[in-house]
């Protein structure tokens with residue numbers, strides 16, 4: 528293990544870049560620089576945290592050990608290839624990768640085939656260049672999900688079915704809802720979180736019981752655009768500006784042992800981020816609360832008391848009873864993912880949430896989009 532702190536270079540000076548940097552505190556790692564296309568924004572971010580602003584990833588790579596990709600999803604694959612070619616480890620935000628073209632011009636078969644090929648290529652370069660890749664699926668690191676992993680491993684339980692969801696009232700990003708920017712809608716943007724969590728838990732079950740992960744083999748999926756229905760009555764509380772993506776999805780996953788998981792996701796839920804995984808096993812049942820968690824119930828008599836304070840993600844106003852999080856990123860795992868990435872990369876071992884979880888999640892999503900196109904018919908999840 529090296530003694531010097533791991534040198535991290537962040538791509539993207541927005542929301543994710545900020546919390547990745549913040550969550551390095553206390554770890555044997557240091558942010559050495561940041562890059563993003565707009566000079567003003569990368570320089571402001573760099574000044575705020577006291578690091579160097581680089582004009583490009585190419586310029587930053589020689590000075591770092593790890594490229595931390597916190598830029599929009601359409602840029603992830605390009606930066607993974609650049610980092611791998613330079614022999615640098617990678618941390619990459621969700622969604623890992625996708626198909627960034629108009630759904631009017633490209634069929635879902637074409638999307639699944641293209642994504643499968645690109646993921647195969649990513650696996651090849653990661654392996655050939657002997658780099659480690661941490662997929663920043665924070666739900667994997669949620670304390671509740673890690674507790675469930677421990678229960679599975681200790682009791683050698685068999686998961687029979689899972690239900691999971693991540694929903695809220697709509698993303699803050701102006702380019703959310705545009706397929707060519709995001710690679711899809713709710714299923715990829717939000718559904719990737721609970722899906723990544725259930726795929727991770729089934730992998731862990733397989734490793735504990737038989738020494739090999741249990742993988743998804745097929746999916747059935749429905750997607751809907753509820754806020755674009757002619758009779759939707761907009762009261763102004765939900766985001767509605769979805770151009771060519773779904774705002775609701777239901778993905779039924781069949782694993783290779785015949786057991787199942789049902790993942791729901793939408794932009795139609797008021798009251799803050801709603802995020803859970805429930806596990807029904809042969810020897811236990813666990814509700815993994817991700818958000819809200821009910822650790823801190825805060826009563827605020829007037830919204831002006833806590834205006835601008837980050838008490839709970841996506842809650843519409845800081846007034847009344849608020850299931851506040853004890854600390855940003857604690858219950859949803861964002862706090863812990865950086866710890867695993869830094870320590871695993873220093874020790875030269877695979878992170879807990881690795882390329883395999885990233886690949887299976889992405890393939891299940893695009894098999895899901897193909898299934899939705901066929902009104903829910905079963906579609907095989909490709910193996911690469």
Ligand SMILES: NC(=O)c1ccc[n+]([C@@H]2O[C@H](COP(=O)([O-])OP(=O)(O)OC[C@H]3O[C@@H](n4cnc5c(N)ncnc54)[C@H](O)[C@@H]3O)[C@@H](O)[C@H]2O)c1
Pocket residue numbers: 538539540541542543544562563564565568597598599600602620621622663665700
């Ligand atoms: N795990 C989570 O809970 C979570 C939360 C938020 C965002 N994310 C993910 O993090 C990533 C970034 O999201 P965000 O909310 O920080 O977005 P953001 O819009 O706040 O910031 C994106 C940053 O990337 C920069 N950028 C844009 N195009 C780029 C390119 N081609 N190359 C390099 N930089 C580019 C922008 O200038 C901006 O600085 C996305 O993949 C998103 O899904 C994850």
